[in-house]
Amino acid sequence: MARKIRYGKGKSSIEITGPQRELFEQALREVAGATMKVLEDEIDERVEFARKNWNVRYGKPVTSKKTGITTIKKEKSSRSVDKFTDGIRIIEGGKAIEGFFRNTAPYAYAIKAASYSKRDNGSASTVSDGKSVAEETMWKPAKKNVKSLVKKLADAYIKDQKKRV
Numbered sequence: 001m002a003r004k005i006r007y008g009k010g011k012s013s014i015e016i017t018g019p020q021r022e023l024f025e026q027a028l029r030e031v032a033g034a035t036m037k038v039l040e041d042e043i044d045e046r047v048e049f050a051r052k053n054w055n056v057r058y059g060k061p062v063t064s065k066k067t068g069i070t071t072i073k074k075e076k077s078s079r080s081v082d083k084f085t086d087g088i089r090i091i092e093g094g095k096a097i098e099g100f101f102r103n104t105a106p107y108a109y110a111i112k113a114a115s116y117s118k119r120d121n122g123s124a125s126t127v128s129d130g131k132s133v134a135e136e137t138m139w140k141p142a143k144k145n146v147k148s149l150v151k152k153l154a155d156a157y158i159k160d161q162k163k164r165v
Contacts, residue, residue: 003040004087013089028088032097033163034156036088039099042149043086047101050137053126054081054103055117080105081120101138109134 005016005024016024028036057077063070086101111133117125127136 003043004085006087006089007094009089009091024090028090028097032157032160034159035097035153038149038152038156039088039097042145042152043099043101046138046142047084047086049141050101050103051081051084051120053119053137055111055113055125055127055133056081056120058118058122059116060114061116078105078107080108080111083108103134103138 005021005028006013007016008014056079057075059074061070080103083105084101084103086099089098089100090096091098109132113125113127113129113131113133113136115129117127119125127133
């Protein structure tokens, strides 16, 4: 598992690394194995969707005022599409766990789609002009899937509780 394990939330949280990480992961899988699987599968699905639909700089069409000819002005991409991280967070003093994913590029939330925007594979953007790429590829799809995720998590929780008895 390449994902991070954190204790706490926000600026007061810590990342668990080294041998302690293995112990925490083993304990989480022992206590809440089905729940962990549901969280990991959902996170993987969300990150894959966001990466697939994330906009990457290729070039901006520029039209010369003198000649009227349009050329592509090449732009260097900072590859924010490669800066997704995800993990499991232990919260409420160890009484709850939650999955998270984010794009760690400092400008990620400011990226807006343009008419010439492209995805990493070179195809046209799926995000409408002027819309936030993060909002459209990360948060809206995650919000849309909440009801089915809650059902999956409830079933997993029941399965984990039955295993403990």
